[in-house]
Amino acid sequence: MLQVENLNVHYGKIHAIKGISFDVKQGEIVSLIGANGAGKTTILHTVSKMIKPSSGSITFKGQNMSNVVPQKMVEMGMAHVPEGRRVFSQMTVQENLEMGAYSRKKNKVEFESDLDEIFTRFPRLKERRKQHAGTLSGGEQQMLAIGRALMSRPEVLLLDEPSMGLAPILVDQIFNIIESINKSGTTILLVEQNANRALHISNRAYVLETGKIVMQGLAKDLIENDDIKKAYLGG
């Protein structure tokens, strides 16, 4: 579904991503884990075409994405939930979800049924549909950010640290939601610092250190790996 090959990204002179390759197959949850500054966010931004790589190729659904603009990615079925939620704070919950459906041709019936689906998944959002997104709690904002991305009916969902800054109960809830989104047929590329939780819901994972992949494999194997345990799972 998604192949990234030999990707290099520079910020000016900083070589942030150093020749990374990975792939995500249909129906999988794949995690990128790594410490602060490892380059996780940069990779997601590059995959969704919001940052231009200095070299390397990105293939999505068998097509080369070299000269594709970010809007096209959304239309083709890739949705990106950016780091730090980034809801439209002065718009209401419902308006945020409407913006999520922006890339799709207007179809009222389809839109309403998608909206219903999101509200069933996130009942909290339904209660607050007329409320300004900026006044939601952190967890609610994360749900809204995910809901907004789902409104574009993605085949692949990129999630950048969805559990960041949330209380443990909410972290559980968010990970459950991610699993259930995956079960209903959406492929997921997940970026997390919470390696433990991420590995437990993932099929496969890549471990990043300062712009390089240092380890990869099945999530259940990585959980048992001693190096990983020491570095990311707290011993």
Add this chain to the structure above:
Amino acid sequence: MKNKNKKSYLINGLALVLLFILLNVLIKNNVISRYYQGIMVFVFINVIVASSLNLTIGFLGQLALGHAGFMAIGAYGSALFSMYIKEMALPPTALLITSLLVGGLLTGIIGYLIGLPALRLRGDYLAIITLGFGEIIRVIINNLKITRGAHGLTGIDKLVNVTNSFWIAVVVIVILYAIINSRHGRAIMSIREDEIAAEAVGINTVKYKSMGFTISAFFAGIGGGLFAHYMAYLDPNTFNFMKSVEIVTIVVLGGMGSLTGTIIASVVLTALPEMLRGFAEYRLLVYSFVLIIMMIFRPQGILGRKEFSINGLIKHSKNIIKKTGDNAEGGEL
């Protein structure tokens, strides 16, 4: 929903016509003198220019500091054009409208070219570019032969009066309102809210930023054209940095993101300095003072991002009446 909109259009349209009739009656009976009529034309021009700037500042979320420059292009562009086609002896209204459109289009094109390099980037580069641009335009006009440089441009037909400037301002506001409430308007506002998120949901941010800014420049040019055809004389130094600051002040005072706020602030900040003639030399001081006071007590401007509406007012007063009614009943118990 649709019905509600229709009703609101009807009410607002009716209010405008009533306002217009009132103005006309007052003018006919000499309650509003020629002098005050002049001030009113300036109010309408400022309404146009400031609401066009509000599109950039309030709805696009980008600061622009060279709106006087766009006014200047529109003013000179439309004036030179109307002087050029004078021989065709068009009826005055047709002459005015074509000249305004030519001036506006010219300004829009230049605005597009100026804005593009700054708007391609994420961040606040527009402020710096427009600041420089406003001054450069003035210097250029001061040195061009065709604009007669510092001597000023004379021989422009005086085609603007209270009536036509009123209706042109109405049309401009209606168009801006429609743009803001369209799908495109939503896209523009989402960029203000969060540029990265806007990109992530599939909005072409560069396109919408350019579009918003170009429209903003276009209407500033229309305002400039009105100014030219009201004054019948243009001096390049009218469009200096202080003029840009004046327009920004109107937007900030009225509320960034509120068109009705801009209208109210235009009336206040145009009429006030004129009424206090002796005070006119302290304009700069007054504006700075107003801005500081606003920043302290009401940083979001008079109306913030809300819009004033007659419907809202009716609803609000109905609620108050209902409440007092309820209270009165409560009192009897």
